Amino acid sequence: MLVHIKKLIQQAKKEKYAIGAFDTFNLEITLGIIQGAKQAKRPIILQVTPTTLKYAGIESMSYLMKTVAQNQAKNIPIALHLDHGKTFSDIVECIKAGFSSVMIDASNLSFDKNIALTKKVVQYARQHNVWVQGELGRVVKGKQGYDKLIIEPEEFLTDPDQAQEFVKKTKIHTLAVAIGNIHGLYKMRHGVPRLFLSRLKEIQKRVNVPLVLHGASGISSAQIKKAISLGIRIINIDTEIRMAFKQSLIQSLKVNKKEYDPRKILFPTIKNVAKIVKKKILIFGFSKK
Numbered sequence: 413m414l415v416h417i418k419k420l421i422q423q424a425k426k427e428k429y430a431i432g433a434f435d436t437f438n439l440e441i442t443l444g445i446i447q448g449a450k451q452a453k454r455p456i457i458l459q460v461t462p463t464t465l466k467y468a469g470i471e472s473m474s475y476l477m478k479t480v481a482q483n484q485a486k487n488i489p490i491a492l493h494l495d496h497g498k499t500f501s502d503i504v505e506c507i508k509a510g511f512s513s514v515m516i517d518a519s520n521l522s523f524d525k526n527i528a529l530t531k532k533v534v535q536y537a538r539q540h541n542v543w544v545q546g547e548l549g550r551v552v553k554g555k556q557g558y559d560k561l562i563i564e565p566e567e568f569l570t571d572p573d574q575a576q577e578f579v580k581k582t583k584i585h586t587l588a589v590a591i592g593n594i595h596g597l598y599k600m601r602h603g604v605p606r607l608f609l610s611r612l613k614e615i616q617k618r619v620n621v622p623l624v625l626h627g628a629s630g631i632s633s634a635q636i637k638k639a640i641s642l643g644i645r646i647i648n649i650d651t652e653i654r655m656a657f658k659q660s661l662i663q664s665l666k667v668n669k670k671e672y673d674p675r676k677i678l679f680p681t682i683k684n685v686a687k688i689v690k691k692k693i694l695i696f697g698f699s700k701k
């Protein structure tokens with residue numbers, strides 16, 4: 413069932429857990445994510461990036477997400493979100509398509525420009541009763557990002573004082589933070605740097621909006637649980653979904669080389685995506701109670 417993200421966050425705040433936010437790319441991954449949520453019996457955020465929307469078309473992708481969420485998971489609350497929106501038009505398109513939450517990622521701009529663009533998005537989104545996620549600090553990507561982060565963390569980590577000013581000036585609903593988290597596959601192959609949890613603590617003290625952890629694929633459950641206890645309420649998983657899809661697809665093609673029915677070839681990917689989604693949800697659903 414489709415719900416506004418507000419409902420999911422209210423519950424997560426009350427019970428001190430984090431909602432899994434999973435990136436989808438196609439029909440099979442969407443079905444897999446929904447099945448994982450059904451198996452875990454917990455709400456999720458179903459999200460998509462502008463590059464996927466360009467690849468598949470916004471109508472095809474948003475209708476797919478809405479239809480699957482409404483018809484295949486009638487008892488599971490699901491909110492739709494735009495992940496890493498880059499431009500104002502990305503935002504407008506997704507709000508028109510019925511998303512209840514959008515991210516404007518202007519974290520590569522200067523502090524002032526990030527505030528200006530994020531604020532513009534928030535003003536528009538609020539007129540449509542849509543939540544906005546902003547990002548401050550830079551969540552690096554791959555080996556290059558990892559090397560730079562290790563040498564000069566201060567360049568990338570979210571500054572707690574700036575975070576306070578950013579939230580106040582933009583009036584965002586949720587904030588994505590950079591606390592040592594990294595996008596992409598590199599960290600999964602080479603071990604993850606520790607999360608800067610003391611930094612997260614400082615941010616949480618100054619900011620009263622729910623915090624979002626991007627690039628969480630491959631981070632240990634122990635670190636994830638600590639981050640949740642320090643105010644992380646949404647955790648993004650993308651890379652591990654891509655990997656689950658790819659691995660089962662390779663396996664499927666290998667096992668029966670003569671098969672040419674796309675449904676039979678692709679069916680195992682749904683199950684494999686569901687497996688990783690369920691596993692993550694159960695970790696994020698950790699509660700201090």
Ligand SMILES: [Zn+2]
Binds near residue numbers: 627
């Ligand atoms: Zn991200």
